[in-house]
Amino acid sequence: MIVTRMADPSHHDRDARLVALVEELLARVRRGERVDVREAAAGDAELERDLRELWGTVQIAEDFAEASLSALEAPDPAPPAAPREMPRRIGEYELLEELGRGGMGVVYRARQPSLGRVVALKMVLRGDLASPEDLERFRREAEAAAGLDHPHVVPVYEVGSWEGLPFFSMKHVAGTTLARRLAEGPLPPREAVALMVPVCRAIAEAHRRGLLHRDLKPSNILIDEAGVPYVTDFGLVGRIADPSYVVGQAFQPAAGSTARSQSGADKDVCPTRTGAILGTPAYMAPEQARGDRGHLGPASDVYSLGAVLYAMLCGRPPFQAPTPAGTVLAVLEEDPVPPRVLDRHIAPDLEMIVLKCLQKPADLRYPNADALGDDLEAYLAGEPVAARSSRFSDILDRAFRETHHATVLENWGVLWMWHSLVLLVLCLVTNGMQLAGVASRWPYVGLWGVGLAVWAGIFWELRRRSGPVTFVERQIAHVWAGSVASSVLLFFVEAALGLNVLALSPVLGLVSGMVFLVKAGILSGRFYLEAAALFATGLGMALWRSSGLPDLSITLFGLVSAACFFFPGLKYYRQRRDGGS
Secondary structure (H helix, E strand, O other), X not given: OHHHHHHXXXXXXXXXXXXXXHHHHHHHHHOOOXXXXXXXXXXXXXXXXXXXXXXXXXXXXXXXXXXXXXXHHOOOOOOOOOOOOOOOEEOOEEEEEEEEEOOOEEEEEXXXXXXXXXXXXXXXXXXXXXXXXHHHHHHHHHHHHHOOOOOOEOOEEEEEEEOOEEEEEEEOOOEEEHHHHHOOOOOOHHHHHHHHHHHHHHHHHHHHOOEEOOOOOHHHEEEEOOOOEEEOOOOOOEEOOOHHHEOOOOOOOOOOOOOOOOOOOOOOOOOOOOOOOOOOHHHOOHHHHHOOOOEOOHHHHHHHHHHHHHHHHHOOOOOOOOOHHHHHHHHHHOOOOOHHXXXXXXXXXXXXXXXXXXXXXXXXXXXXXXXXXXXXXXXXXXXXXXXXXXXXXXXXXXXXXXXXOHHHHHHOHHHHHHHHHHHHHHHHHHHHHHHOXXXXXXXXXXXXXXXXXXXXXXXXXXXXXXXXXXXXXXXXXXXXXXHHHXXXXXXXXXXXXXXXXXXXXXXXXXXXXXXXXXXXXXXXXXXXXXHHHHHHHHHHHHHHHXXXXXXXXXXXXXXXXXXXXXXXXXXXXXXXXXXXX
16 A cells, blocks of 8 residues: 555645645635535545545634634725724613624623613624624523523523624623733632632533533633632533534534634634634643544533633643644643643642643543532642542553554554564564574675665655654654664674674664653553563563574564554554544
């Protein structure tokens, strides 16, 4: 399969076709049309897979562009319309002032004379500019908030319409937002935790009602004048039990519609076009940032709660970059700076709680917001926290699981299977030369030096052609290159020490074991098993050579090392073929 692709002169034509399809889809999106990646690939499964991956990257760039998408849709945009004057009344509500606006809605402070109270009234900005999906999202937000009865969720009083524009009234929280509070600097740790506990309980209640918030961030947490927090803005709400809320499939509105915080304070919330990601980059869970795999669940909101708590303690979110797209990539690829590195006064237990929330694999986080709230209360009470679990099963599970970098191995699956064959052939030929009595060092140097150098070049070129090479892959490639150089230099070390050729061949097992030990730390703890097998192989080769039996130790190394590459390669090849499931 690899050789076929290497020799196929149409490979560059395929790349050109892929680029042309992306440009065509992008043009259609900008015209307001809906696109279907599967239809565009015309039944070509490999092209569809590559197109989906590239399309996701393009969408991130598009979704976070500073210019609005509507400006791109019109080839000859008309001058912007003058802002509409604030109406004096909406139904029975007397409007007092505008509190904020976003891409779809506006919030007013209003008086409801019949009940003698001041409320916040939220409504769609312009009915003629609102798509059916905008109106549906507005309705969902109203229904979600109205269905939640919790003291720390901003309550909805009434849902109605005025001149064809939907609106809903809710409690007016006089005070500020957590975002404005954090603009003054981080909070004292105990104050931050005390503020976060009620928010956790509110989100836990939403989860019990089957709702995910999906856009938790400091600007969506209001703080009244008494210091009581309230969760608001359920504009991206999703249902836990609804299979349509697969990441990247939620809502599936028409192209060009956007979902923004109605406070108008955040301009980095992703549009919810088909296949796009939902949420705010600095506070979204990795599964949200991926946009095309897995299901969102309560642990996704737990991640966002942890990101908010991190910002409260450190004065900045766990990941930030010059561009929102860069922030998304950091959420996917990097580990957060531990809070105690930024502020040594943060308690170790509190740091453990935050880092548990921010784990890349969802199953390593708190299972729900109540569990997070319980641990925060335990911290306030000076009791042991669950985040510092020392159970042997938990330690073992963490040690042997994949890291968030392991997905890069999907790019290496087929190549690792070919690499296993190359290694086995090298070792069999070497062992054959040894048994045939070849005592000169140079044929072995040529076989291993030239053979591995040529294969390394082919390997890397094939990998480069299959897509962008990540930073982690470059690290692994350098470790592998070091092992290749060490293997060849062993011949010269033998010569310097006056040893016979292949006298130091058992060291090959130790060098290869070290490589897999590095992979275990970076990619997957399961590679500890391969590392142990190769270390044992090095010892076994030494014992075999001293046993007086025909020396087949190089063949033993070839069989073990080939297996260590082939079976993980097969696994990740199948994972890529099956779409990462």
